Amino acid sequence: MxxxxxxxxxxxxxxxxxxxxxxxxxxxxxxxxxxxxxxxxxxxxxxxxxxxxxxxxxxxxxxxxxxxxxxxxxxxxxxxxxxxxxxxxxxxxxxxxxxxxxxxxxxxxxxxxxxxxxxxxxxxxxxxxxxxxxxxxxxxxxxxxxxxxSVRAWETPPNPNNRVLAAGSEQLGIATGSIRRNVKGCWNLGYCGMGCPTNAKxxxxxxxxxxxxxxxxxxxxxxxxxxxxxxxxxxxxxxxxxxxxxxxxxxxxxxxxxxxxxxxxxxxxxxxxxxxxxxxxxxxxxxxxxTFLHPVVISAALMPDRVDAYAGAPQSIYSDHFLHQAPIDGPLGFKLEAAPLHPVLYATTLHGFGEAHVRLMREFTHANVLLALLRDGFHPESRGGQVRLGSDGLPVLDYPLGETIWEAARRALLAMAEIQFAAGARWVSPVHEAAPGYTSWPEARKGIAELPLKPFVCRVVSAHVxxxxxxxxxxxxxxxxxxxxxxxxxxxxxxxxxxxxxxxxxxxxxxxxxxxxxxxxxxxxxxxxxxxxxxx
Incomplete structure (x- = not known):
């Protein structure tokens, strides 16, 4: 090539x-x-x-x-x-x-x-x-x-990982859409995050x-x-x-x-x-x-059939349903997307340790992950973070996670769990150190409502600065x-x-x-x- x-x-x-x-x-x-x-x-x-x-x-x-x-x-x-x-x-x-x-x-x-x-x-x-x-x-x-x-509609059917978001949302009457992608001649490999090896991106x-x-x-x-x-x-x-x-x-x-x-x-x-x-x-x-990050909270699920979330276009389905439940400067809305999974990314983001972590890694090929991107910066109490300089002159980002963010995070974790169960998940867990994982939506609804949400206990990530x-x-x-x-x-x-x-x-x-x-x-x-x- x-x-x-x-x-x-x-x-x-x-x-x-x-x-x-x-x-x-x-x-x-x-x-x-x-x-x-x-x-x-x-x-x-x-x-x-x-x-x-x-x-x-x-x-x-x-x-x-x-x-x-x-x-x-x-x-x-x-x-x-x-x-x-x-x-x-x-x-x-x-x-x-x-x-x-x-x-x-x-x-x-x-x-x-x-x-x-x-x-x-x-x-x-x-x-x-x-x-x-x-x-x-x-x-x-x-x-x-x-x-x-070459930003255009992605006409290839979504991979099983993205189909979870589409299928569960459809069951619940939640609107979804197809994500446009900037690719040309894409081989649908799923390794976009490691640099495109085919010059399609x-x-x-x-x-x-x-x-x-x-x-x-x-x-x-x-x-x-x-x-x-x-x-x-x-x-x-x-x-x-x-x-x-x-x-x-x-x-x-x-x-x-x-x-x-x-x-x-x-x-x-x-x-x-x-x-x-x-x-x-x-x-x-x-x-x-x-400085704003789109703080992201994550919900993991195990599906009955193989998902192989490392294969196929990483993101092709989204839902903005929860962005429009309140005025833009009201309680934080969130966008739902699916995330590709590769072994190192999965292992280092996953919650748990020891044997519990090993059990989840063994189920890697059946794992689905949904993301909720919280829309920060509009609510009076969501002021984002502050870039400052460390002692070496390199940047440091302070980003306090206040109650306004945690309130939205709980709503997002509940929404994602319900969608995953509606799509047929046999087990769902927020990526949260205290979450035992749940085998039904009623159990998850009760458990997530009671989870303590605070830094380090609930995993928060971002790729948008x-x-x-x-x-x-x-x-x-x-x-x-x-x-x-x-x-x-x-x-x-x-x-x-x-x-x-x-x-x-x-x-x-x-x-x-x-x-x-x-x-x-x-x-x-x-x-x-x-x-x-x-x-x-």
Whole structure:
């Protein structure tokens, strides 16, 4: 199979692996420096390079390609994820899955693609004055990116894992829908979280980054953006640390990048951390605040027949039924999805220990897992978390789990258990250290209602990080404006999920693609002095 990354490198792409540097480098200059190569950085790089601007991309992780993706967890997690897929909040109560490689989380996500819900845009307009953003105003940007990245209906029948959600919901009269996916020629393997080995996933690794490199952009990998240098209201340079081959420890070599404009797209933990390290103006102390995760609670079930949840499209069925039971700023709603299962992910997320854990692992092929994504950030008591810097200058996320979240978590665990039993489950248990597991819905309803819900006892995970550099209509309540432009530094933009002022209630990649396409086009127009270029 052709490997477009290796072919491009052989054809002359400009790629600097900073782990190979033998001296400091202070001569790299560009029109625009982009920190991060995920959904925001990738789209920005392609659009700006297509407009004729010289672009340099900075990525902390490695450059990998389909030839490296062997469908093995032991390889994928250390190579492609932040902290080997073990990143956690400061109190260790929430595990966070985030990409750390060229393409960012788009390289390892499960391809689920949703537009930003209309009610979220409406809330942003009311609460943050973002009148320029609405479903109508953004629809063309979403449509362009959907076409470009092959976001379309998944017509292959759902795998048994997703059929549990569909069948149980149908029995209970709960509406479900089919998830659109950004894939082309998908082999339906089910190993999306380890990097697509067939180049079917239309991630930034396969689409926008190669397009930018083909137009002369420069990609720097294993290079950590350390600090933005600025004088007055303009950034003059980005100081970077080269990392060793392990991609973790600095090598001692330094790189300085200069540009007319700087775009930060390091994700909703990395972007506020870089701005905090840089000491950029933040008079309202908003940087890193209101960072949102979609806290996720999990319900596991054992089905009568084999599920083999590792095989087939990871996510193809969803339900938004429980997102609309109350006003958006009322009790937290939640989105239901199924999760793929692979042995390491299953074993490390599963509750219990010793013989009880072994018994569940023996039933691995019969296991189904449902997820509830809690929509945080709208209720007055759900303020998300705070990104701060640790003693080593690296980001730390504080994320308190209050009663507002636990109340929604209990409703979600009850809803998922009922659906799983309605689909024929012979045993259901919340992923909770005190849950014995239940063999009937009446037993589960009584048991879950009485479970103590608190950190470490009830397992909480997330793969969606948003906020921390929020958009608003002014510097009193936001870090950037609706275009992603920083309120205090005139040549700084933020183009990633950190600009969302709340969570979304949906998987965020398409929201980032659409908003970034808009804002990168506006930026290109500003830098070139002419109307925005068409998206290629």
């Amino acid at each position: 052709n490997d477009p990354i290796r072919s491009g490198l052989a054809g002359g792409w400009r790629h600097l692996d900073a782990s190979l540097l033998t001296r400091n480098l202070t001569t790299l200059e560009a029109d625009v420096v982009i920190v991060g190569t995920g959904a925001g950085g990738g789209v920005t790089a392609e659009l700006l390079s297509a407009a004729g601007l010289r672009v340099v991309l900075v990525e902390e992780g490695p450059l990998r390609s389909s030839a490296d993706f062997k469908m093995r967890e032991a390889d994928a997690y250390p190579e492609l994820y932040q902290e080997s897929a073990a990143r956690k909040t400061s109190d260790k109560a929430i595990n966070i899955l985030q990409g750390r490689c060229v393409g960012g989380s788009t390289t390892v996500n499960w391809t689920s693609s949703f537009r930003t819900p209309p009610e979220v845009f409406d809330y942003w307009q009311r609460r943050f004055g973002l009148r320029q953003l609405s479903s109508t105003a953004m629809s063309s940007w979403f449509a362009v990116m959907e076409s470009k990245l 239309q991630s930034m690794l396969l689409t926008t980054i190669p397009a930018a490199l083909a137009r002369g952009a420069t990609l720097c990998t294993r290079l950590r953006a350390e600090r933005l240098r600025f004088v007055g209201n303009r950034i003059s340079a980005l100081e970077c640390l080269a990392l060793q081959a392990d991609g973790i420890r600095p090598s001692g070599r330094r790189v300085q990048l200069r540009a007319r404009h700087f775009v930060v797209a390091a994700g909703a933990i990395g972007s506020p951390a870089l701005l905090l390290r840089s000491g950029v103006p933040d008079p309202q102390r908003l940087l890193g605040s209101r 948003m906020g921390g550099c929020a958009m608003a209509d002014g510097a009193q309540r936001g870090v950037v404006d609706h275009r992603g432009r920083h309120f205090w530094l005139e040549n700084l933009s933020v183009h990633d999920g950190s600009v969302f002022p709340t969570s979304l209630g949906v998987n965020p990649q398409l929201s980032i693609y659409g908003l970034t396409a808009r804002n990168a086009s506006l930026l290109a127009a500003d830098l070139l002095g002419r109307p925005p270029p068409l998206i290629p």
